[in-house]
Amino acid sequence: MKKLIYLFDIEPVILAGLSSWLLRRPDIKIAAKATSVDEALHIIASANIDADTQIIAITELSFRKIGEAKNEDGFKIIKAINDSGKPIKPLVFSSLDSGGYLRTCMSQSYKVCGFVSKACGINTIIEAIDRIFSGEQYFSENLK
Numbered sequence: 619m620k621k622l623i624y625l626f627d628i629e630p631v632i633l634a635g636l637s638s639w640l641l642r643r644p645d646i647k648i649a650a651k652a653t654s655v656d657e658a659l660h661i662i663a664s665a666n667i668d669a670d671t672q673i674i675a676i677t678e679l680s681f682r683k684i685g686e687a688k689n690e691d692g693f694k695i696i697k698a699i700n701d702s703g704k705p706i707k708p709l710v711f712s713s714l715d716s717g718g719y720l721r722t723c724m725s726q727s728y729k730v731c732g733f734v735s736k737a738c739g740i741n742t743i744i745e746a747i748d749r750i751f752s753g754e755q756y757f758s759e760n761l762k
Contacts, residue, residue, distance in 0.1 A: 622649040626658040626677040732756035
C-alpha cells in the first residue's frame, strides 16, 4: 500500500519543515504541496488515486497573507476533499486550535480524520499521520 501526503499551508517554512521530517520515512511520499487554497483545490480535483494508495491531506485552516485583509478559507479545502468522493483523508494542522474550530472540523459538514495544533511537537503530527494511515482518527491531547 502506497502512503502519500499532500501538504497545504500558506507558510513555506511549515511545508519545508514537515517535508524534511516526512522524507525520513521511507514508507511515506510527499505527493503535492500548495501554498494557496486555489492550488490545493487544483491538486484535489486532478488527483488520480489507485486502489492501493492511501492519501492524507495535511491542511491549515487559515490562508491569510500578512498585511492582507482577505482570508482564504482552508475549510474550502476540506469540503472539496469530502465532495470529491476520493479516498483522501483530511488532517488539520493549524494554529486556529480553539474549540469552535475543532467542533466545526468534526461536524458532519467537514468530517476531518484528525486535528493537530501547531503548538504541538513534531512527534504529535507524526503520530497523527501514523494513526490515520492505520484507519484511526487523531486529535491532539491539548484539544480535548
